[in-house]
Amino acid sequence: MLRSWWLAGLILLCGVVAGATQDEPWLRAVWFVVFAALAVLWSPLVFPRSVTAEEARARSASDGRPIVYWRPGCRYCLRLRLRLGHSARRAYWVNIWSDPAGAAAVRAVTGGDETVPTVVADGESTVNPEPEWLRRRLTR
Structure with missing residues (x-):
């Protein structure tokens, strides 16, 4: 089952890292939301x-x-x-x-x-x- 979720997890992790590099809190949230949406699209949930x-x-x-x-x-x-x-x-x-x-x-x-x-x-x-x-x- 983990094999099915690894790509979604990696995309979500990239969103966390991309958000962490931002100085503005709202920009962190935007990066996280964008990558979270991508993670859902690439997950088995779709x-x-x-x-x-x-x-x-x-x-x-x-x-x-x-x-x-x-x-x-x-x-x-x-x-x-x-x-x-x-x-x-x-x-x-x-x-x-x-x-x-x-x-x-x-x-x-x-x-x-x-x-x-x-x-x-x-x-x-x-x-x-x-x-x-x-x-x-x-x-x-």
Whole structure:
């Protein structure tokens, strides 16, 4: 679990250090707030609750919803999540850093590397899809 939070923690620490170098108290607070917002964006909090790869496959088989394999700190995953907005909650999100089976599923699709986001929808696997492609599958 710590592996998922290290980047957010590092960003927050940078905000504390950047704020500590400022002379004005209000400027310290501004730096901290800016870096805290960035830390939240790069944390697992932005993403829907992750499920295991096994659970996602079982649920997807029963209701046809897409599976999105992601990892914290991935700017492409963040872009996909933010562009999908509220409809992102309709997909099953698997954090490959907390689920070895999810990482193995991504390696099987991508030819051995862990490129994310990798989406499996309607029996079709796509690496780093356009948000509109996934949105169409989420609204079915």
